[in-house]
Amino acid sequence: MDVHNVDMVMSAVSASQYPTDGKPEIALVGRSNVGKSSLTNTLIQRKNFARTSSQPGKTQTLNFYNVEDKLYFVDVPGYGYAKVSKKQREEFGRMIEEYITSRKQLRGVVSLVDARHEPSDDDVSMYEWLHFYNIPILVVATKSDKISKGKFNKYESNIKRVLGFDSDDSDFQFFSSETKYGKDQVWQWIEAHM
Numbered sequence: 122m123d124v125h126n127v128d129m130v131m132s133a134v135s136a137s138q139y140p141t142d143g144k145p146e147i148a149l150v151g152r153s154n155v156g157k158s159s160l161t162n163t164l165i166q167r168k169n170f171a172r173t174s175s176q177p178g179k180t181q182t183l184n185f186y187n188v189e190d191k192l193y194f195v196d197v198p199g200y201g202y203a204k205v206s207k208k209q210r211e212e213f214g215r216m217i218e219e220y221i222t223s224r225k226q227l228r229g230v231v232s233l234v235d236a237r238h239e240p241s242d243d244d245v246s247m248y249e250w251l252h253f254y255n256i257p258i259l260v261v262a263t264k265s266d267k268i269s270k271g272k273f274n275k276y277e278s279n280i281k282r283v284l285g286f287d288s289d290d291s292d293f294q295f296f297s298s299e300t301k302y303g304k305d306q307v308w309q310w311i312e313a314h315m
């Protein structure tokens with residue numbers, strides 16, 4: 122999709138604040154600092170529309186980006202960031218759970234993992250949980266500019282093995298917001314699920 126028009130319509134912490142116009146939604150989940158906001162910016166061709174930061178924990182609300190009036194990207198706060206308080210982590214957990222389990226417009230989830238590392242326990246739990254709710258999942262292995270293409274197969278099998286990847290309802294794509302590698306494939310997946 123060639124994106125010309127994006128508004129950030131709203132930030133929400135609870136269901137009463139979600140958009141009400143019924144457009145399809147694609148959510149982005151992943152550990153804090155994995156690159157969710159960077160992926161959003163790459164897909165919508167903006168430099169820093171979704172605020173990115175080398176400080177983890179930048180995104181603290183559900184942020185709904187209206188893309189071309191056709192769909193919303195939902196940038197979700199990162200999990201697994203140790204330095205936010207326990208109370209705040211529980212609030213994030215509740216907010217994400219409420220959204221994922223109740224949102225009729227949710228068509229699929231892009232679940233980001235760091236291409237360089239084995240998925241964390243949190244990554245595995247998130248994957249299993251989405252799978253349990255029968256949500257179509259695209260696993261995006263990001264920061265792939267940091268590994269050589271010759272090692273892609275090896276890294277891909279390792280990530281899939283640790284996640285318990287199920288190709289019946291999940292797809293996999295390497296991605297880099299630095300080089301834009303994988304951008305078209307991620308868009309294709311999103312458009313196929315809208």
Ligand SMILES: Nc1nc2c(ncn2[C@@H]2O[C@H](COP(=O)(O)OP(=O)(O)OP(=O)(O)O)[C@@H](O)[C@H]2O)c(=O)[nH]1
Binds near residue numbers: 154159263296298
């Ligand atoms: N080399 C490289 N760096 C990346 C890539 N994607 C993100 N980064 C860097 O990783 C850091 C975190 O990126 P964000 O997009 O803010 O991460 P986030 O997942 O939105 O983080 P939270 O909002 O804290 O959950 C930033 O310094 C980015 O520049 C990538 O594909 N390649």
Ligand SMILES: [Mg+2]
Binds near residue numbers: 158159172173179
């Ligand atoms: Mg973010």
